[in-house]
Amino acid sequence: MNCRRRLSWCAALCLLPLAPIAARLCFLQVFATRRMSAMAKSEATREQIKLIQRGRILDRSGKVLAQSLPSWSAFLDPSMMRQSKRHAPAIAKALNLNPAEVARKASGRSKFVWLKRKLDLAEVDALQSLKVEGVGVVPDEQRYYPNGDMARPLLGLVGLDGAGMAGVELQQNKELSGIARKVPLLRDGAGRRMELAPHAEDAPVPDLILTIDRTIQHFAEAALLDAVQKHRPEKATIVVQDPRTGDLLALASFPSDPLKLPAVQDAYEPGSTFKVVTVAAALEEKLARVDDVIDAENGRWEVSPKIFIKDHEPDGLLALSQVIERSSNIGTAKVGLRLTPEKFNKWARAFGFGARTVLAFPGETAGKLKETGKSSRVVLANNAFGQGLSVSSLQLTAAYSALANGGKLLEPRLRVRQGSSPVVVRQVMSEQTLRSLNAILEGVVERGTGQPARVPGYRIAGKTGTAQKIDPATGKYSKEKYVGSFVGFAPASDPRWTILVTMDSPRVGYYGTDVAAPVFAKLLRNLLGVYGVKPDQQAPPPDGALARQAAEADPRTAARP
């Protein structure tokens, strides 16, 4: 055997033990490749959840009303967490939690416990810097309302899972909802991560633009808050609508509850603000004329045996316009009785009462009109001055907007859509009736019960209302609880805003004249100033007001006593 052959044998002998390894490698690489690849992949790859944020809600000028931002939620796996007692205080400090609560969660038997939901960036940084095994964070989102409580009853709220629970958030939940997407990541032994299939950035959820004007909403809420402090009502609302388009510009409510929007969801007996509908119906049906004289019976009239209608002030003979200006229940009841229940209902429905609007807001009320079959003389007389039926603030505002815009009942709009024009539901009344009614409503503010709603220099049309409320305990009208309201539009020469103010069960004062009309005037003054609306005629400055202001503004004289 020569040397070369011996060396070959030696080499073969040395390599022989490697043969099974080679065979095994060959088997793994060739025959078990799929299974092994899958195993390797499952070891090295992870899935990360990426959230496309819930859409923003903007006002008509693009200001943010609601917005979602990335957030995180921290979880704990007690089985992985060693020395839980040692780490609990540090975790509690990082997350602003009670150490005892963290310790209790860490000693539990469950494999997954939420430590805290909706963390902010600082809390995440603090938690991650601890590097505690068994504690992790997952992406989440948090809904923010940068204007605080502004318009919250309208906007509503979202739950912990990010779904709308009330208000616009619920109504438009489908369009606003974000998307959670799983992204595969490659993770190496050192814990470094890399996206396996880089992709183009996801398009954000489109913004929802409301017709609400943040500035008007602010003024409405400020005026409402002042009135609430003064009159201490149980509930109060302000609705501002653009009568030219039907756009809702502000919906202010007290109390500010994200779960409840009283202006749309609550029905109430409107009282005298409804008298306009009765008079409009009588004028249109040619059953009354503006110069008709009606006997107001010195404030007390027996409409039916032993059933009396009373006025707040005793009046004798009144022209139809004076009946509205002085808000005579008796006069309006007499006008109403010229109609049949069918005709009364037809006209009430023509103004949009007794049916929901197209807003389809969650929980929207339709209000209630008496069924014509059940209507008696007393019911019709009561309905004529706005008792015994119920409406929503939204319906009443829309009805007065129809008076302001030439008799067209418009669909109220809450959402701005590109290229959409106002939708006319119907032409409610003739031009002639409209002119008469608007003159009467201007008279209410100039000479009648609506005088506190006056803003010097501007023509304003409106109507006060003071409605008795049903006492749930007795089922009869309460002598203590009223809804005071004022609804009107301005400037009457070219209406820009229809404004309704309601004060439900105020504890100080209760007449619409006292509790609602001044709020209307205050809000309107702000709007006229901010929007630079030219007065109809130059108003004289209030006594000494300008001089006083100028003196206060002048630093040379400000410090003087």
Added chain:
Amino acid sequence: MTKRYILWGGVAALTFLFVWQQIQSVRLGYEVEKARTSIEDQKRRNAYLKLEIERQMAPAEISRLARERLKMSAPAPGAIVVLDTGRTQDAAAASPARLARWPKAALRTTRNWLLAARPRPERAAP
């Protein structure tokens, strides 16, 4: 013989090139991922800062600052005089851009007024 060395050398170089390219690819992948994470983090912080701006620009907040810090008050009834500029009221007043400028303009005017009203150091008498 030389040809064989060249061949093996070439194969070795190609192998090294392939391995180097693979390593660089992974390294750059991690760097890209790090940059992406950093961008996302910056975007997140930017979104929070924008939210803070929105909070500060909220009408209620501006109103509070004007009242408490700048000692401003709402104009008395009748104190606002609207001048006829010849422009239509809708176009001039109700445009979103004008409304958006309004709080800033109010703050700017107030600041200028305060600066003008600030007492200046008196010069020593000659």
